[in-house]
């Protein structure tokens with residue numbers, strides 16, 4: 077019960093998704109060059125695969141609705157999960173896994189990594205991955221730092237540990253509580269082959285992500301009409317998770 081109390085306290089203080097940063101500038105591109113395969117903004121541009129990614133989950137207000145849309149459209153996506161939220165909604169995490177989506181680590185309590193020392197960053201990652209392992213049986217290699225903020229020393233550690241840190245090259249800006257039309261336009265005007273698209277399926281207190289939920293089916297239809305193929309990040313980036321179950325259970329669509 078002491079643990080539960082602590083979790084509630086942390087959760088209520090969480091300002092998740094209030095401000096994941098604007099799209100990457102040259103600094104991120106430079107890091108991507110320097111940490112090839114470790115810090116990633118997008119895949120190589122030669123294939124028309126793209127990845128839909130959803131941060132700050134699980135959240136019972138929006139995550140189930142996003143999962144329903146993805147199910148209806150037969151799309152697999154990637155969900156970046158927060159430790160405190162998994163502890164509150166473990167069944168939702170299990171559903172994300174059962175539905176065949178990728179799970180990435182978005183820290184334990186959503187701090188800005190550029191403002192905390194390396195050992196605290198390590199604790200944030202490890203604490204969260206232990207919860208994922210306990211609930212669905214594997215430790216994610218995919219990591220996304222809150223707000224996209226990360227320092228070179230932290231990337232050195234990530235590289236050594238075999239993590240792939242994935243930010244994005246397309247920002248839906250949906251956390252600003254945009255309308256479905258605005259979310260749709262932000263994604264479709266910026267997407268390119270190999271893009272990683274940032275969206276949210278969880279929000280802060282009082283934050284409304286209905287625009288995201290309503291835009292999602294239209295975005296998927298638009299992508300397919302323009303010959304883009306939405307795939308999970310592990311497929312887009314060729315990352316192999318240490319999962320016993322998933323590789324054969326959920327083959328890429330179109331393969332036997």
Ligand SMILES: [Zn+2]
Nearest residue numbers: 093131132222
């Ligand atoms: Zn976030």
